[in-house]
Amino acid sequence: MAGRLSDRYSMAALEALRVTELRELAREHKFIGASALRKAELATALHRHFLHLDDAAATRRRERAERLPAQAAPPPVAAVPASEQVETVAPPAAADPGSMRDPAWYAPPLPERYDVDRLTLMVRDPHWLFCYWELRPALLAAARAEFPGPSWTVLRILHLDDAEGVFDIWTIDIGSEALSWYVNTGRPGARFRAELGLTDADGRYRLLVASNTVRVPMDTPSVRWDEEWVGVSREVWEELERTPRPFPGSLGGWDQLRRDLARLGAERVGASERLSAAAPGGDKGKRS
C-alpha cells in the first residue's frame, strides 16, 4: 500500500468531501456503522479508522521484519482458506479498537431453543408491542394434524377490555421463519394479550400458545383530576428501620409495619386541611 492512509485522508481532506463520498470511502475500507453518523462525525471517525489501519499495518510490517530471518519460508497461500485470509488482514472494525481483537476470548452462541412452548409479550412504548416465541416441533406437528388441509401460523393480538373480555382482535401472518415480532397498536393505555395459532383457508383457528397480559402506558396526561393527599411520618420510617428482619433474605418484617404506616399516616386529608398544612413556612404537615 502506497503511503499512509491517514496522510492521504487528512482531516482537512475528509472534511472537504461530500457525505456520499465519505460513505463510499467507508464502504471501501470496511468501516462499519457509517450510516448512523452525521457528516462531521463520520469524517472524524473515518480519520481515526485510517489511523488504526496505518498503526496495524506498521505493526504487521515490524512483526514480519522481526520474524523473517527465523522463518524459512512463508506458508503456501493455498493452504489458508479464503475466509481465514480475510480474517488475518481484517482491519479493526468500528471507531474504537476495544480489546476484543483477542480471538481467544470467544463466547459461543446461546441456545436456539429451550424446549418450551412460549409466547412472551413485552411493552416497548405506548404505541408498540414486542413479542418473541418458541414452539416445540411436537406441538406444531400435532396441531397441524388436526387440520384437513394446509395450515399456517398466525399471531393474534387481542385488545382486552377491563373485564378480561376481548374488545378487538387482529391477526398477523408471520410466515414460518420469524421468532419475534414488533406490533404497532397505536392504542396508548390499552391492555393486550397475544396468541400464536394455526389457521387455514377455511378460517379454522387452533390456539397454540397464549402470552402474558400487558398494559401499554398512556402518552397524554390523565383525564382524572380527583385529588387525594396522603402523608408519611418520619417516626414510622424510623421505627421500620429499627425492626429486625426475621431471617436473612427476607424483607417480610416490613409488611406488618407497612400496614401500620397506612393506618397512621395515610388517611385521607380534606382540601382545606391540605392547604393549611402545606402552606410555605406554615405548620408543616402537622395534623391530628
Next chain:
Amino acid sequence: MKPAPRPGRVALVLHHHLPYIRHPEYEDFMEEDWLHQAVAETYLPLLEVFERLRSDGVPYRVTVSLTPPLISMLDDPLLRDRTERHLTRLLRLAEAEVLRTRGDEGRARLAVYYRDHFGGMRDRYLGAYGRDIVSRYRDLQDSGHLEIVTCGATHGFLPLMNDHQPAMRAQIAVAVEHYRARFGRRPRGIWLAECGYQPGVDQLLADAGLEYFFVDTHGLAFAEPRPRYGVFAPVMTPSGVAAFGRDLESSHQVWSAETGYPGDPVYREYYRDLGWDLDLDYLKPFLGHHGFRKNTGIKYHRVTGRVALHEKALYDPWAARDKADEHAGNFMFNRERQVEDLAGRMERPPVVVAPYDAELFGHWWYEGPRFLESFIRKSAYDTSLYSLASPGDVLDEQPINQRATPSFSSWGYKGYCEFWLNGANDWIYRHLHQAQERMTRLADAGGPGSGSLRERLLAQAGRELLLAQSSDWAFIMKTGTVTEYAEKRTKEHLHRFAALADMLEGGRFDEGRLADYEGRDNIFPAIDWRHWRSRPGEVLAAGAVRTPAVG
C-alpha cells in the same frame, strides 16, 4: 435572627454509574479504562469540589447515586492498582509533553497545566484518599452534605424483566443490602436504572424499605390521576413510596448539544485528543500493553465554533473557568425565575429536580465540576429564592403528598423502552427471561446449610444472572460502539449461569469451575440467593402457558 425561609427547593442529583468491567485475565483491558478515566476526569474532580465546599463552610445538599457495580469496582484492589497505574501513565505523559512542547509557548503552558493537575490528583488519590474513593463519598454523606441513594444491583432495566417479581426484587434487595454494608445505614432513595418504572415497581421498593425514587418528566405528567403540581412536587405511589419527577428546563440547559452550556466555544473540545494527534511510537509507553490509540485525557483545544477538528483553536483553562462561573450564574438565574413563577401558583415550596449523569461533569464537559462548584456556592449565598435540598429533605419538610401512580416510563430515547428493545438487542430477552425463571426454580428448591457447595453455586448463579441483566449491554449494542464486547458479556454470563444451573440440577459439582467463576465475577461477596425465591401467588413464567386445543 433566622433568615426568612426561601420559597423553592432545587434537588441536584448526580447519577454515578459504570458497568462492572474487570478482567484479571488481561494485563490491560480497553474497556476497563472507562473506570480509570471516570476516576481521573469526574470522581476525583467532583470530590475535590465537594470537599472544598465543605471546608469553606458552604452549606449545601446534593444527591448522589452510586451504583453497586461502580462501588464494587472502586473498592476492588486489582482495579485500584490499575487506576493508580492509569494516573501514573497520565502524569508521565504530561511530563513528556512538557518536554516535547518546549518552544511552542501556547501548548507548553497547557502541558504544564496538565502536569500540575494530574500530579496533584494522583497525590490526592494515593495519599489523602488511600485509593478509597467510596469512603470519601460516605464521609460527605455523614457530614450532611450529600444524600447517597442506591440503584438496581447491576443497573438492570426493570420494565423489560417481564414483570418477574423475584428477578426485580433481587435487583433491588441486593443493592439495598450492599448499600447498608458499605454506608452503615439504609438508603432512603433509589435511582431506578434509566429511570425505568412500571406500575408495581413501587411496591417492591416499599418492601425493601425505600422512601423515594425518580421518574422522568412524563412519568409524573402522565401519572394517574393527574398530579396537581406536575413535576414540581413529589407524588405518593399506592405503596407509600414517593416519586420525584425530572424538570425538563434545567436538564436541557445542561444536556442539549445545541443550546446547552457545554457547547460554548471557550470550553475544551472533547473529540480532539492527543491520543489521535501524535505519533503512535511516542504515545505507546503511555497507552497500555495493547498499544491501541485511545483518548488520553490531554486535550489542547477548545470547541472554537462550528469548525472542523483540525481547525480548533488552543484551549485556555482560565478563560474556560470564567465562562463556567458565568454559566453557573445563568443557571441560578433561571432556577430563580422558575421558582418565582411556580411559588406564586403553588401552596407549597416548588421542588425542581435536576438529575444528570455524573460522568457528564468532567469527562464530557471538562469544566462541569467547576460549574457545579460555582452553582452550589451561588445557591448558598447569592439567592433568596431557593435552597438546595435532597428528596429526603423535601419529604421531611413536606410529608403530605398527593397520591398518584406514575406512568410507565424511562428517561431513555423517546421515553420508554425502545433503546433497550430494538433490532440490535431484542434477542437477549428470551435468554434473560429463561435464566431468571430458572434461577427462581433453583432458589425455590433451596440448599442445605450455609457455606455448603450448593449455596456457593446458587450465590454465583445469582451473580452471573445479575451481571447478564446490566442494561449497559443492551445500551451498547444499540449505540454500536463496542457491540462485540457487550454481546460477549451477555453471552458469557448467561453461559456461566447455565453451567452453574446444570451443576445444581444434575448434582455433579465442579468446584474448580465454580472457583474460577467466583474469581472472575467477584461482585457482591455477601449476596443472598434467597432473594430469588418466589412468594405465594406470584406469576412467574408469564408467557410460557400451555393451552388446550380450541376448535
